[in-house]
Amino acid sequence: MRQILWFRRDLRVSDSALLAYAENEVLPIFIFDKNILGSLPKDDKRVSFIYESVLNLKKELQSLGLDLAIFYDEPLNVFKNLANDFDEVLCSVDFDSYAIKRDNEVEKIIPLKRFNDSFILNPNEHLKSDGTPYKVFTPFYKSLHLITQASNIEEYKRNENLKLVKFDYEKFVSLEELGFQKQELPSFLYKDAKKLLKEFLSKIDEYQVNRDFFYIDATSKLSVHLRFGLISAKEIFNIVKRSNMNDYEFFIRELFWREFYNYILFHFPNSQKENFNGIEIKWNQNKEDFKKWCEGKTGVPIIDAAMIHLNKTGRMHNRLRMIVASFLTKNLFVDWKKGEKYFALKLLDYEASSNIGSWQWAASTGADAAPYFRVFNPYTQSSKFDKDGLFIKSVIKELEEVNPKLFHIENALSSNLFYNYPKAIVDISLSRKRAIENFKRAKDENL
Numbered sequence: 287m288r289q290i291l292w293f294r295r296d297l298r299v300s301d302s303a304l305l306a307y308a309e310n311e312v313l314p315i316f317i318f319d320k321n322i323l324g325s326l327p328k329d330d331k332r333v334s335f336i337y338e339s340v341l342n343l344k345k346e347l348q349s350l351g352l353d354l355a356i357f358y359d360e361p362l363n364v365f366k367n368l369a370n371d372f373d374e375v376l377c378s379v380d381f382d383s384y385a386i387k388r389d390n391e392v393e394k395i396i397p398l399k400r401f402n403d404s405f406i407l408n409p410n411e412h413l414k415s416d417g418t419p420y421k422v423f424t425p426f427y428k429s430l431h432l433i434t435q436a437s438n439i440e441e442y443k444r445n446e447n448l449k450l451v452k453f454d455y456e457k458f459v460s461l462e463e464l465g466f467q468k469q470e471l472p473s474f475l476y477k478d479a480k481k482l483l484k485e486f487l488s489k490i491d492e493y494q495v496n497r498d499f500f501y502i503d504a505t506s507k508l509s510v511h512l513r514f515g516l517i518s519a520k521e522i523f524n525i526v527k528r529s530n531m532n533d534y535e536f537f538i539r540e541l542f543w544r545e546f547y548n549y550i551l552f553h554f555p556n557s558q559k560e561n562f563n564g565i566e567i568k569w570n571q572n573k574e575d576f577k578k579w580c581e582g583k584t585g586v587p588i589i590d591a592a593m594i595h596l597n598k599t600g601r602m603h604n605r606l607r608m609i610v611a612s613f614l615t616k617n618l619f620v621d622w623k624k625g626e627k628y629f630a631l632k633l634l635d636y637e638a639s640s641n642i643g644s645w646q647w648a649a650s651t652g653a654d655a656a657p658y659f660r661v662f663n664p665y666t667q668s669s670k671f672d673k674d675g676l677f678i679k680s681v682i683k684e685l686e687e688v689n690p691k692l693f694h695i696e697n698a699l700s701s702n703l704f705y706n707y708p709k710a711i712v713d714i715s716l717s718r719k720r721a722i723e724n725f726k727r728a729k730d731e732n733l
């Protein structure tokens with residue numbers, strides 16, 4: 287049996303389905319997919335991160351007596367060339383719409399075995415007693431208590447008897463040859479995922495209390511590592527459970543929000559393009575409003591700081607994501623799909639299922655979404671979670687000397703002659719009212 291082990295978003299050797307199910311002679315490969323890379327800007331930070339991670343994976347495989355062949359091509363071309371010499375391809379299942387289409391086409395060339403390796407749950411399972419999928423998080427989570435309350439979830443064990451197929455493993459493609467410039471990444475991304483988790487464990491007891499304060503480093507920062515499979519969700523679960531910390535329940539629950547959104551997208555693939563709850567909304571089509579939101583020029587300090595920070599670093603704290611998403615969909619009344627697309631372009635941890643699910647949540651159109659009358663007031667949010675303006679000042683240097691109280695009062699900065707800050711592009715109270723009326727009408731029409 288000669289198998290190709292196609293690493294994609296599972297760039298690790300521990301808890302690896304591919305290394306567990308491989309049987310005998312193997313060719314481990316990674317493909318820099320021309321179809322995906324072609325549409326990304328040259329300075330995409332994620333490509334720098336993936337590139338480094340692939341080189342690390344190669345080293346890890348070499349230390350096990352294996353190796354990694356790296357291709358820069360369209361997957362179909364790669365498999366057309368390899369198909370005659372191999373029996374099958376093993377890979378981890380990917381629920382992205384592009385990935386589903388790509389894998390179906392590859393399957394016409396060579397048998398493809400997919401394993402559930404990127405998520406804890408197989409979304410095909412865990413249905414309600416009537417056989418339909420859950421749509422609300424809490425009952426879904428409760429139904430999983432045998433898993434969530436377990437002290438360990440079994441990990442994949444590596445087959446240690448694999449033989450490496452002879453191949454040109456030395457062929458090297460540089461980041462520049464892929465068409466990208468090396469980007470500086472946030473320092474935590476250079477850390478090993480397990481080290482990052484170890485650091486987080488020392489503060490997991492305060493996670494529930496501190497996780498909303500975006501100037502505190504209180505969360506795990508594991509989403510990017512999880513996205514590209516440098517650590518599996520199962521491994522995180524097991525390490526957390528093995529730790530001697532008391533207060534991990536809330537964190538485990540968050541890990542299962544990732545599972546929930548993957549489950550929702552799997553069962554309701556149309557939610558990628560349509561409002562999950564079926565309501566029809568006549569969104570504001572004003573391009574200028576959306577542009578100002580993207581650029582961080584709305585005149586609302588917390589929104590501007592969050593968006594400028596995203597544009598510069600590819601990162602945004604969860605609470606800030608909720609605030610800017612509420613502002614875009616409720617106050618500016620712009621379609622969540624535009625925000626979702628923009629985040630997809632910018633976020634280092636972009637994950638289609640979590641991003642789509644969370645945007646639909648914020649826009650009150652999704653599964654288990656925020657009620658439509660819940661509209662975050664960005665000024666209240668910044669006074670609550672960034673009282674001293676530490677985050678805002680760290681991003682917008684021109685505001686360093688400003689009395690932080692001014693950040694939390696509508697238009698206080700623009701009406702102050704000392705500061706050259708734009709007036710807010712929207713009135714918070716009026717826009718809130720408009721959103722609630724429009725959502726109510728859309729809901730009534732859908733009844």
Ligand SMILES: Cc1cc2nc3c(=O)[nH]c(=O)nc-3n(C[C@H](O)[C@H](O)[C@H](O)COP(=O)(O)OP(=O)(O)OC[C@H]3O[C@@H](n4cnc5c(N)ncnc54)[C@H](O)[C@@H]3O)c2cc1C
Pocket residue numbers: 497505506507508509510512540541542543544545547602603604605607608611629633635636637638640641642644645648
């Ligand atoms: C509008 C919006 C868009 C989002 N887009 C993404 C996205 O593209 N990719 C992404 O991974 N997360 C997304 N999230 C969820 C969340 O913001 C990030 O997972 C979190 O900020 C990552 O930081 P962390 O790893 O320190 O999280 P922690 O707080 O340490 O949580 C641990 C892990 O649990 C998972 N998790 C936590 N909260 C959520 C959540 N609300 N939904 C789904 N999973 C969660 C993540 O995998 C995270 O790494 C989005 C949230 C919002 C409101």
